[in-house]
Amino acid sequence: MTNRRKFLQAGGAVTIGSAVSSILPGCASTPEIRKPVGRVMIIGAGYGGQTAAKYLRLWSAGSIEVMLVDREPTFISCPMSNLVIGGSRTLAEITRSRNRLKEHGVQLLTDEVTAVDHARKMVKFKDRYADMGYDRLIVSPGVDLMYDTLPGMNSADAQSQVLHAWRAGPQTVALRKQIESMPDDGTFVISIPLAPYRCPPGPYERVCQVAHYLKQAKPKARIVVLDANENITSKGPLFRAAWEQLYKGMIDYRPNSEVKDVDVRGKTLKTDFDNVKGDVLNVLPSMRAADIARSTGLINANNRWCSVDWLSMESTAVPGIHVLGDATMSAPAMPKSGHMANQHGKLAAAAIVEIMNGRQPNQEPVLANTCYSFVSDKEVIHVSSVHQYDAKQKTLVAVPGSGGVSAQRSEIEGAYGWAWAQNIWSDMLS
Protein backbone atom coordinates (compact mmCIF):
# COMPACT_ATOMS: atom_id res chain seq x y z
CA MET A 1 0.00 0.00 0.00
CA THR A 2 2.73 2.42 0.95
CA ASN A 3 4.47 2.04 -2.38
CA ARG A 4 1.25 2.38 -4.25
CA ARG A 5 0.28 5.53 -2.40
CA LYS A 6 3.69 7.02 -2.91
CA PHE A 7 3.34 6.29 -6.59
CA LEU A 8 -0.07 7.93 -6.61
CA GLN A 9 1.10 11.03 -4.83
CA ALA A 10 3.99 11.42 -7.25
CA GLY A 11 1.69 10.73 -10.17
CA GLY A 12 -0.83 13.26 -8.96
CA ALA A 13 1.53 16.15 -9.55
CA VAL A 14 2.68 14.89 -12.90
CA THR A 15 -0.77 14.27 -14.33
CA ILE A 16 -2.17 17.76 -13.79
CA GLY A 17 -3.71 18.77 -17.07
CA SER A 18 -2.48 15.67 -18.83
CA ALA A 19 -4.66 13.00 -17.25
CA VAL A 20 -7.62 13.81 -19.42
CA SER A 21 -5.85 14.06 -22.73
CA SER A 22 -3.09 11.48 -22.43
CA ILE A 23 -3.14 8.41 -24.60
CA LEU A 24 -1.27 5.50 -23.12
CA PRO A 25 1.59 4.32 -25.31
CA GLY A 26 0.76 1.08 -27.05
CA CYS A 27 -2.96 1.52 -26.41
CA ALA A 28 -3.87 3.49 -29.50
CA SER A 29 -7.10 1.54 -29.91
CA THR A 30 -8.33 2.54 -26.44
CA PRO A 31 -7.67 6.26 -26.14
CA GLU A 32 -10.33 6.61 -23.42
CA ILE A 33 -8.20 4.88 -20.77
CA ARG A 34 -7.06 7.42 -18.20
CA LYS A 35 -4.19 7.15 -15.85
CA PRO A 36 -5.78 6.36 -12.48
CA VAL A 37 -5.14 9.00 -9.81
CA GLY A 38 -6.33 6.90 -6.90
CA ARG A 39 -9.20 5.13 -5.19
CA VAL A 40 -12.13 6.60 -3.30
CA MET A 41 -14.10 4.27 -1.05
CA ILE A 42 -17.64 5.37 -0.19
CA ILE A 43 -19.42 3.95 2.85
CA GLY A 44 -23.20 4.27 2.57
CA ALA A 45 -25.18 4.28 -0.69
CA GLY A 46 -27.98 6.70 0.01
CA TYR A 47 -28.66 10.15 -1.38
CA GLY A 48 -25.15 11.33 -0.50
CA GLY A 49 -23.00 8.30 -1.30
CA GLN A 50 -24.65 7.38 -4.58
CA THR A 51 -24.42 10.95 -5.87
CA ALA A 52 -20.76 11.21 -4.89
CA ALA A 53 -20.03 7.90 -6.64
CA LYS A 54 -21.58 8.89 -9.95
CA TYR A 55 -20.19 12.43 -10.00
CA LEU A 56 -16.68 11.32 -8.99
CA ARG A 57 -16.63 9.10 -12.07
CA LEU A 58 -18.12 11.80 -14.32
CA TRP A 59 -15.99 14.68 -13.14
CA SER A 60 -12.72 12.73 -12.94
CA ALA A 61 -13.39 11.46 -16.48
CA GLY A 62 -13.01 7.97 -15.08
CA SER A 63 -9.58 8.61 -13.58
CA ILE A 64 -10.65 7.98 -9.97
CA GLU A 65 -11.52 4.44 -8.96
CA VAL A 66 -14.79 4.45 -6.98
CA MET A 67 -16.06 1.73 -4.67
CA LEU A 68 -19.53 2.14 -3.18
CA VAL A 69 -20.38 0.01 -0.15
CA ASP A 70 -23.80 -0.60 1.36
CA ARG A 71 -25.43 -3.31 3.46
CA GLU A 72 -28.46 -3.33 1.17
CA PRO A 73 -28.25 -4.39 -2.48
CA THR A 74 -30.99 -2.01 -3.65
CA PHE A 75 -31.86 1.59 -2.88
CA ILE A 76 -35.12 2.39 -1.08
CA SER A 77 -35.87 6.10 -0.86
CA CYS A 78 -36.76 7.71 2.46
CA PRO A 79 -38.30 10.71 0.66
CA MET A 80 -41.67 9.49 -0.69
CA SER A 81 -41.78 6.59 1.82
CA ASN A 82 -44.57 8.32 3.76
CA LEU A 83 -46.72 7.76 0.66
CA VAL A 84 -46.36 4.01 1.21
CA ILE A 85 -47.67 4.51 4.75
CA GLY A 86 -50.53 6.62 3.35
CA GLY A 87 -51.27 3.95 0.77
CA SER A 88 -50.96 5.89 -2.48
CA ARG A 89 -47.60 4.34 -3.46
CA THR A 90 -45.99 0.90 -3.03
CA LEU A 91 -42.53 0.09 -1.71
CA ALA A 92 -41.64 -1.13 -5.23
CA GLU A 93 -42.34 2.34 -6.59
CA ILE A 94 -39.74 3.91 -4.28
CA THR A 95 -37.11 1.17 -4.81
CA ARG A 96 -34.37 1.49 -7.42
CA SER A 97 -31.55 -0.74 -8.63
CA ARG A 98 -28.00 0.59 -8.40
CA ASN A 99 -26.83 -1.42 -11.40
CA ARG A 100 -26.64 1.49 -13.83
CA LEU A 101 -23.87 2.99 -11.68
CA LYS A 102 -21.71 0.16 -13.05
CA GLU A 103 -22.01 1.77 -16.49
CA HIS A 104 -20.19 4.76 -14.98
CA GLY A 105 -17.51 2.42 -13.68
CA VAL A 106 -18.62 2.46 -10.04
CA GLN A 107 -17.81 -0.79 -8.23
CA LEU A 108 -20.74 -1.87 -6.04
CA LEU A 109 -19.97 -3.80 -2.85
CA THR A 110 -22.82 -5.27 -0.84
CA ASP A 111 -21.40 -5.61 2.64
CA GLU A 112 -21.04 -3.74 5.91
CA VAL A 113 -17.91 -1.84 6.86
CA THR A 114 -17.18 -2.76 10.47
CA ALA A 115 -14.07 -0.64 11.02
CA VAL A 116 -11.97 2.07 9.42
CA ASP A 117 -8.24 2.24 10.12
CA HIS A 118 -7.59 5.78 8.98
CA ALA A 119 -3.91 5.71 9.86
CA ARG A 120 -3.37 2.84 7.40
CA LYS A 121 -6.21 3.94 5.09
CA MET A 122 -7.90 0.55 5.25
CA VAL A 123 -11.47 -0.61 5.83
CA LYS A 124 -12.64 -3.91 7.29
CA PHE A 125 -15.78 -5.65 6.07
CA LYS A 126 -18.22 -7.86 7.92
CA ASP A 127 -18.96 -10.64 5.44
CA ARG A 128 -17.79 -10.89 1.87
CA TYR A 129 -14.67 -8.83 1.33
CA ALA A 130 -11.10 -8.86 2.63
CA ASP A 131 -9.60 -5.67 4.07
CA MET A 132 -9.30 -3.01 1.39
CA GLY A 133 -7.26 0.17 1.05
CA TYR A 134 -8.28 3.60 -0.16
CA ASP A 135 -6.69 6.96 -0.95
CA ARG A 136 -9.64 9.02 0.26
CA LEU A 137 -12.75 7.86 2.12
CA ILE A 138 -16.31 9.18 2.00
CA VAL A 139 -18.57 8.33 4.94
CA SER A 140 -22.24 8.90 4.17
CA PRO A 141 -23.83 6.69 6.80
CA GLY A 142 -27.08 8.44 7.66
CA VAL A 143 -28.38 8.44 11.21
CA ASP A 144 -28.70 5.92 14.00
CA LEU A 145 -31.51 6.14 16.52
CA MET A 146 -30.69 6.96 20.14
CA TYR A 147 -32.82 4.32 21.85
CA ASP A 148 -30.57 4.59 24.90
CA THR A 149 -32.51 7.78 25.75
CA LEU A 150 -35.77 5.78 26.03
CA PRO A 151 -35.29 2.97 28.60
CA GLY A 152 -38.43 1.05 27.57
CA MET A 153 -37.27 0.92 23.96
CA ASN A 154 -33.82 -0.44 24.69
CA SER A 155 -34.44 -4.02 23.53
CA ALA A 156 -34.80 -5.68 20.13
CA ASP A 157 -38.23 -6.94 21.17
CA ALA A 158 -39.49 -3.45 22.02
CA GLN A 159 -38.05 -2.05 18.80
CA SER A 160 -39.81 -4.73 16.76
CA GLN A 161 -43.18 -3.71 18.23
CA VAL A 162 -42.91 0.08 18.39
CA LEU A 163 -41.59 1.14 15.00
CA HIS A 164 -39.79 4.23 13.73
CA ALA A 165 -40.05 3.66 9.96
CA TRP A 166 -37.46 6.45 9.67
CA ARG A 167 -35.30 4.35 7.38
CA ALA A 168 -37.34 3.27 4.36
CA GLY A 169 -37.76 -0.47 3.97
CA PRO A 170 -39.39 -3.28 5.95
CA GLN A 171 -40.48 -0.93 8.77
CA THR A 172 -42.29 1.30 6.27
CA VAL A 173 -44.49 -1.62 5.21
CA ALA A 174 -44.83 -2.92 8.78
CA LEU A 175 -46.07 0.44 10.08
CA ARG A 176 -48.62 0.61 7.27
CA LYS A 177 -49.87 -2.86 8.34
CA GLN A 178 -50.12 -1.82 11.98
CA ILE A 179 -52.25 1.16 11.00
CA GLU A 180 -54.45 -1.02 8.75
CA SER A 181 -55.00 -3.39 11.69
CA MET A 182 -55.89 -0.60 14.12
CA PRO A 183 -59.45 -0.56 15.56
CA ASP A 184 -61.86 1.71 13.65
CA ASP A 185 -61.99 4.15 16.56
CA GLY A 186 -58.33 3.67 17.47
CA THR A 187 -55.58 6.18 18.20
CA PHE A 188 -52.29 6.58 16.32
CA VAL A 189 -49.64 8.33 18.41
CA ILE A 190 -46.47 9.70 16.86
CA SER A 191 -43.61 11.30 18.79
CA ILE A 192 -41.16 13.79 17.31
CA PRO A 193 -37.71 14.41 18.84
CA LEU A 194 -36.09 17.77 19.40
CA ALA A 195 -34.47 19.18 16.26
CA PRO A 196 -32.06 18.52 14.63
CA TYR A 197 -33.22 15.19 13.24
CA ARG A 198 -33.41 13.64 9.75
CA CYS A 199 -35.97 15.37 7.51
CA PRO A 200 -37.52 18.25 9.48
CA PRO A 201 -40.96 18.20 7.71
CA GLY A 202 -41.06 14.38 7.55
CA PRO A 203 -43.02 13.73 10.78
CA TYR A 204 -45.70 16.27 9.86
CA GLU A 205 -45.98 14.82 6.36
CA ARG A 206 -46.42 11.41 7.98
CA VAL A 207 -49.25 12.77 10.12
CA CYS A 208 -50.92 13.96 6.89
CA GLN A 209 -50.44 10.58 5.23
CA VAL A 210 -51.80 8.60 8.17
CA ALA A 211 -54.75 11.04 8.36
CA HIS A 212 -55.34 10.65 4.62
CA TYR A 213 -55.64 6.89 5.06
CA LEU A 214 -57.73 7.04 8.24
CA LYS A 215 -60.13 9.56 6.72
CA GLN A 216 -61.06 7.00 4.08
CA ALA A 217 -60.79 3.72 6.01
CA LYS A 218 -61.40 4.60 9.70
CA PRO A 219 -62.95 8.07 9.94
CA LYS A 220 -63.56 7.66 13.72
CA ALA A 221 -59.85 7.16 14.42
CA ARG A 222 -57.65 9.89 15.90
CA ILE A 223 -54.04 10.99 15.73
CA VAL A 224 -52.04 12.39 18.66
CA VAL A 225 -48.79 14.20 17.84
CA LEU A 226 -46.32 14.51 20.73
CA ASP A 227 -43.77 17.05 19.52
CA ALA A 228 -40.72 17.76 21.69
CA ASN A 229 -40.31 21.04 19.81
CA GLU A 230 -42.20 24.19 20.73
CA ASN A 231 -43.79 24.34 17.29
CA ILE A 232 -43.91 22.55 13.95
CA THR A 233 -40.30 22.68 12.77
CA SER A 234 -40.91 23.18 9.03
CA LYS A 235 -43.71 24.63 6.85
CA GLY A 236 -45.81 25.12 10.00
CA PRO A 237 -48.67 27.30 8.68
CA LEU A 238 -49.03 25.11 5.58
CA PHE A 239 -49.23 21.90 7.62
CA ARG A 240 -51.68 23.48 10.06
CA ALA A 241 -53.89 24.60 7.17
CA ALA A 242 -53.88 21.08 5.73
CA TRP A 243 -54.74 19.54 9.11
CA GLU A 244 -57.55 22.04 9.67
CA GLN A 245 -59.01 21.90 6.17
CA LEU A 246 -58.44 18.29 5.09
CA TYR A 247 -58.47 16.38 8.38
CA LYS A 248 -60.60 18.50 10.69
CA GLY A 249 -60.99 17.10 14.21
CA MET A 250 -58.69 14.13 13.61
CA ILE A 251 -55.34 15.53 14.75
CA ASP A 252 -54.46 16.48 18.34
CA TYR A 253 -51.13 18.36 18.10
CA ARG A 254 -49.25 18.82 21.39
CA PRO A 255 -46.07 20.95 21.29
CA ASN A 256 -43.42 20.91 24.07
CA SER A 257 -44.22 17.24 24.64
CA GLU A 258 -40.95 15.37 24.72
CA VAL A 259 -41.37 11.62 25.12
CA LYS A 260 -39.12 10.43 27.95
CA ASP A 261 -40.05 6.76 28.01
CA VAL A 262 -42.20 4.13 26.36
CA ASP A 263 -44.31 1.43 28.03
CA VAL A 264 -44.36 -0.99 25.13
CA ARG A 265 -46.70 -3.57 26.70
CA GLY A 266 -49.05 -0.86 27.96
CA LYS A 267 -48.87 0.94 24.60
CA THR A 268 -48.19 4.21 26.38
CA LEU A 269 -45.85 7.13 25.72
CA LYS A 270 -44.65 9.09 28.74
CA THR A 271 -43.85 12.78 28.83
CA ASP A 272 -43.05 14.83 31.94
CA PHE A 273 -46.74 15.73 32.27
CA ASP A 274 -48.73 13.01 30.57
CA ASN A 275 -49.17 9.36 29.80
CA VAL A 276 -50.59 8.98 26.32
CA LYS A 277 -52.04 5.61 25.33
CA GLY A 278 -52.42 4.59 21.70
CA ASP A 279 -53.31 1.60 19.56
CA VAL A 280 -50.36 2.18 17.24
CA LEU A 281 -47.25 3.95 18.52
CA ASN A 282 -44.71 5.48 16.15
CA VAL A 283 -41.72 6.69 18.13
CA LEU A 284 -39.06 8.79 16.44
CA PRO A 285 -36.15 8.83 18.90
CA SER A 286 -33.40 11.43 18.92
CA MET A 287 -30.86 10.81 16.19
CA ARG A 288 -27.10 11.06 15.69
CA ALA A 289 -24.55 10.25 13.01
CA ALA A 290 -24.52 6.48 12.49
CA ASP A 291 -22.24 4.06 14.36
CA ILE A 292 -19.50 3.84 11.73
CA ALA A 293 -19.01 7.62 12.05
CA ARG A 294 -18.63 7.22 15.80
CA SER A 295 -16.20 4.28 15.67
CA THR A 296 -14.13 6.12 13.04
CA GLY A 297 -13.81 9.13 15.35
CA LEU A 298 -15.72 11.50 13.09
CA ILE A 299 -18.31 12.68 15.63
CA ASN A 300 -17.06 15.96 17.10
CA ALA A 301 -20.17 18.15 17.49
CA ASN A 302 -22.49 17.80 20.49
CA ASN A 303 -21.43 14.16 20.72
CA ARG A 304 -23.87 13.52 17.84
CA TRP A 305 -22.75 15.00 14.51
CA CYS A 306 -19.68 15.27 12.27
CA SER A 307 -18.27 18.74 11.58
CA VAL A 308 -16.93 19.28 8.09
CA ASP A 309 -15.01 21.86 6.08
CA TRP A 310 -17.74 23.17 3.76
CA LEU A 311 -15.25 23.69 0.93
CA SER A 312 -14.64 19.96 0.62
CA MET A 313 -16.94 18.11 3.06
CA GLU A 314 -13.69 16.86 4.67
CA SER A 315 -14.02 15.93 8.31
CA THR A 316 -12.56 18.42 10.78
CA ALA A 317 -11.71 15.44 13.00
CA VAL A 318 -9.93 13.06 10.62
CA PRO A 319 -8.08 14.33 7.50
CA GLY A 320 -8.67 12.40 4.28
CA ILE A 321 -12.23 11.41 5.23
CA HIS A 322 -15.23 13.29 3.83
CA VAL A 323 -18.63 13.12 5.54
CA LEU A 324 -21.94 13.66 3.73
CA GLY A 325 -25.62 14.03 4.45
CA ASP A 326 -27.61 13.74 7.65
CA ALA A 327 -24.51 12.72 9.64
CA THR A 328 -22.95 16.17 9.27
CA MET A 329 -23.23 19.01 11.73
CA SER A 330 -25.48 21.08 9.48
CA ALA A 331 -24.53 24.58 8.36
CA PRO A 332 -26.94 27.30 9.59
CA ALA A 333 -30.49 26.86 8.20
CA MET A 334 -29.40 23.78 6.26
CA PRO A 335 -31.86 20.89 6.64
CA LYS A 336 -30.97 17.22 6.97
CA SER A 337 -32.62 16.19 3.71
CA GLY A 338 -31.99 13.73 0.90
CA HIS A 339 -31.85 16.63 -1.52
CA MET A 340 -29.13 18.29 0.56
CA ALA A 341 -27.18 15.02 0.87
CA ASN A 342 -27.16 14.84 -2.93
CA GLN A 343 -25.73 18.37 -2.98
CA HIS A 344 -23.09 17.38 -0.41
CA GLY A 345 -22.15 14.47 -2.69
CA LYS A 346 -21.48 16.79 -5.61
CA LEU A 347 -19.53 19.29 -3.50
CA ALA A 348 -17.35 16.45 -2.19
CA ALA A 349 -16.89 14.88 -5.63
CA ALA A 350 -15.75 18.17 -7.18
CA ALA A 351 -13.37 18.89 -4.27
CA ILE A 352 -11.89 15.37 -4.26
CA VAL A 353 -11.17 15.53 -8.00
CA GLU A 354 -9.24 18.75 -7.41
CA ILE A 355 -7.42 17.51 -4.30
CA MET A 356 -6.38 14.22 -5.90
CA ASN A 357 -4.95 16.17 -8.83
CA GLY A 358 -2.96 18.44 -6.55
CA ARG A 359 -5.20 21.48 -7.04
CA GLN A 360 -7.18 23.62 -4.62
CA PRO A 361 -10.94 22.92 -4.43
CA ASN A 362 -13.45 25.57 -5.54
CA GLN A 363 -13.51 28.33 -2.91
CA GLU A 364 -17.08 29.46 -3.67
CA PRO A 365 -19.42 26.44 -3.56
CA VAL A 366 -23.19 26.93 -3.79
CA LEU A 367 -25.81 24.41 -2.71
CA ALA A 368 -29.57 24.47 -3.04
CA ASN A 369 -32.33 22.61 -1.23
CA THR A 370 -35.90 21.70 -2.09
CA CYS A 371 -38.17 19.57 0.11
CA TYR A 372 -41.60 18.59 -1.15
CA SER A 373 -44.11 17.25 1.42
CA PHE A 374 -47.31 15.43 0.45
CA VAL A 375 -50.20 16.65 2.61
CA SER A 376 -52.59 14.24 0.85
CA ASP A 377 -52.17 11.73 -1.99
CA LYS A 378 -52.12 14.58 -4.52
CA GLU A 379 -51.45 17.92 -2.86
CA VAL A 380 -47.95 19.09 -1.97
CA ILE A 381 -46.13 21.93 -0.22
CA HIS A 382 -42.45 22.80 -0.48
CA VAL A 383 -39.64 24.62 1.29
CA SER A 384 -36.58 25.82 -0.64
CA SER A 385 -33.25 27.52 0.10
CA VAL A 386 -29.96 28.49 -1.55
CA HIS A 387 -26.69 28.36 0.41
CA GLN A 388 -23.55 30.24 -0.73
CA TYR A 389 -20.14 29.87 0.91
CA ASP A 390 -19.10 32.76 3.12
CA ALA A 391 -15.32 32.95 3.40
CA LYS A 392 -15.42 35.09 6.55
CA GLN A 393 -17.74 32.77 8.45
CA LYS A 394 -16.17 29.69 6.82
CA THR A 395 -19.56 28.10 6.29
CA LEU A 396 -22.43 27.92 3.85
CA VAL A 397 -24.98 30.65 4.49
CA ALA A 398 -28.60 30.81 3.30
CA VAL A 399 -28.84 33.76 0.89
CA PRO A 400 -31.04 36.49 2.41
CA GLY A 401 -34.20 37.02 0.37
CA SER A 402 -33.92 33.68 -1.41
CA GLY A 403 -35.87 30.51 -0.77
CA GLY A 404 -39.23 30.19 0.93
CA VAL A 405 -42.31 28.00 1.09
CA SER A 406 -45.33 27.33 -1.15
CA ALA A 407 -47.99 30.02 -1.36
CA GLN A 408 -50.51 27.23 -0.74
CA ARG A 409 -50.76 23.46 -1.16
CA SER A 410 -51.48 22.41 -4.72
CA GLU A 411 -51.82 19.49 -7.10
CA ILE A 412 -49.36 21.20 -9.47
CA GLU A 413 -46.70 20.80 -6.81
CA GLY A 414 -48.00 17.26 -6.28
CA ALA A 415 -46.89 16.50 -9.83
CA TYR A 416 -43.60 18.33 -9.27
CA GLY A 417 -42.99 16.44 -6.04
CA TRP A 418 -43.21 13.05 -7.71
CA ALA A 419 -41.20 14.32 -10.71
CA TRP A 420 -38.54 15.57 -8.28
CA ALA A 421 -38.18 12.00 -7.01
CA GLN A 422 -37.82 10.53 -10.51
CA ASN A 423 -35.20 13.10 -11.46
CA ILE A 424 -33.12 12.97 -8.29
CA TRP A 425 -33.14 9.15 -8.31
CA SER A 426 -31.94 9.30 -11.89
CA ASP A 427 -29.37 11.99 -11.02
CA MET A 428 -27.87 9.57 -8.46
CA LEU A 429 -28.31 6.26 -10.20
CA SER A 430 -28.51 6.57 -13.99
Next chain:
Amino acid sequence: MNRTLLLAAVLAIAPLGARAQGTDPNLGRMLASNCANCHGTNGASVGGMPSLAGKPRAALLQMLREYRDGKRPATIMHQLAKGYTDAQLEAVSTYLSAQKPN
Protein backbone atom coordinates in the same frame (compact mmCIF):
# COMPACT_ATOMS: atom_id res chain seq x y z
CA MET B 1 10.78 52.54 -9.16
CA ASN B 2 12.63 49.28 -9.15
CA ARG B 3 11.26 47.39 -12.16
CA THR B 4 11.98 43.98 -10.68
CA LEU B 5 10.00 44.85 -7.58
CA LEU B 6 7.12 46.16 -9.66
CA LEU B 7 7.04 42.99 -11.74
CA ALA B 8 7.11 40.87 -8.61
CA ALA B 9 4.23 42.87 -7.19
CA VAL B 10 2.16 42.44 -10.36
CA LEU B 11 2.85 38.72 -10.45
CA ALA B 12 1.86 38.39 -6.83
CA ILE B 13 -1.39 40.26 -7.30
CA ALA B 14 -2.55 38.70 -10.54
CA PRO B 15 -3.68 35.32 -9.22
CA LEU B 16 -5.34 36.93 -6.22
CA GLY B 17 -7.29 39.20 -8.54
CA ALA B 18 -8.45 36.24 -10.57
CA ARG B 19 -9.59 34.42 -7.46
CA ALA B 20 -11.41 37.44 -6.07
CA GLN B 21 -13.54 37.48 -9.21
CA GLY B 22 -14.68 33.94 -8.37
CA THR B 23 -13.23 32.14 -11.34
CA ASP B 24 -13.92 28.54 -10.46
CA PRO B 25 -12.95 26.89 -13.75
CA ASN B 26 -15.97 24.61 -13.27
CA LEU B 27 -18.40 27.33 -12.16
CA GLY B 28 -21.14 26.51 -14.71
CA ARG B 29 -20.83 22.79 -14.05
CA MET B 30 -21.03 23.29 -10.28
CA LEU B 31 -24.09 25.54 -10.54
CA ALA B 32 -25.85 23.21 -13.00
CA SER B 33 -25.42 20.43 -10.46
CA ASN B 34 -27.78 22.48 -8.24
CA CYS B 35 -30.41 22.28 -11.02
CA ALA B 36 -29.86 18.55 -11.64
CA ASN B 37 -31.79 17.35 -8.59
CA CYS B 38 -35.07 18.38 -10.24
CA HIS B 39 -34.14 18.93 -13.90
CA GLY B 40 -31.85 15.92 -14.42
CA THR B 41 -28.10 15.45 -14.65
CA ASN B 42 -26.67 18.29 -16.79
CA GLY B 43 -30.23 19.56 -17.23
CA ALA B 44 -31.50 16.51 -19.12
CA SER B 45 -34.80 15.75 -17.37
CA VAL B 46 -36.21 12.22 -17.23
CA GLY B 47 -39.73 13.67 -17.23
CA GLY B 48 -42.18 15.73 -15.23
CA MET B 49 -39.84 18.74 -15.12
CA PRO B 50 -38.69 20.88 -18.05
CA SER B 51 -35.39 19.86 -19.63
CA LEU B 52 -32.80 22.62 -19.67
CA ALA B 53 -30.02 20.89 -21.61
CA GLY B 54 -29.33 22.42 -25.00
CA LYS B 55 -31.83 25.29 -24.63
CA PRO B 56 -30.59 28.59 -26.09
CA ARG B 57 -28.43 30.48 -23.63
CA ALA B 58 -30.31 33.75 -24.07
CA ALA B 59 -33.67 32.10 -23.39
CA LEU B 60 -32.40 30.37 -20.24
CA LEU B 61 -30.82 33.54 -18.93
CA GLN B 62 -33.90 35.65 -19.63
CA MET B 63 -36.10 33.12 -17.86
CA LEU B 64 -33.84 32.98 -14.79
CA ARG B 65 -33.67 36.77 -14.57
CA GLU B 66 -37.45 37.04 -14.86
CA TYR B 67 -37.89 34.48 -12.08
CA ARG B 68 -35.39 36.39 -9.95
CA ASP B 69 -37.13 39.71 -10.59
CA GLY B 70 -40.61 38.32 -9.92
CA LYS B 71 -41.71 38.95 -13.50
CA ARG B 72 -42.51 35.34 -14.30
CA PRO B 73 -45.02 33.24 -12.35
CA ALA B 74 -43.57 30.19 -10.59
CA THR B 75 -44.15 27.75 -7.75
CA ILE B 76 -40.51 27.67 -6.64
CA MET B 77 -38.11 29.09 -9.24
CA HIS B 78 -38.73 32.69 -8.15
CA GLN B 79 -37.39 31.70 -4.71
CA LEU B 80 -34.37 29.76 -5.97
CA ALA B 81 -33.30 32.26 -8.68
CA LYS B 82 -32.90 34.94 -5.99
CA GLY B 83 -30.12 32.90 -4.41
CA TYR B 84 -27.64 33.44 -7.24
CA THR B 85 -25.64 36.41 -8.52
CA ASP B 86 -26.19 37.62 -12.05
CA ALA B 87 -22.76 36.27 -13.02
CA GLN B 88 -23.80 32.88 -11.66
CA LEU B 89 -27.05 32.94 -13.66
CA GLU B 90 -24.98 33.71 -16.77
CA ALA B 91 -22.53 30.90 -16.08
CA VAL B 92 -25.24 28.28 -15.50
CA SER B 93 -27.09 29.38 -18.65
CA THR B 94 -23.91 29.06 -20.70
CA TYR B 95 -23.19 25.62 -19.29
CA LEU B 96 -26.72 24.22 -19.69
CA SER B 97 -27.09 25.54 -23.24
CA ALA B 98 -23.99 23.55 -24.21
CA GLN B 99 -25.32 20.24 -22.83
CA LYS B 100 -26.85 17.43 -24.84
CA PRO B 101 -30.63 17.07 -24.45
CA ASN B 102 -32.06 13.58 -23.76
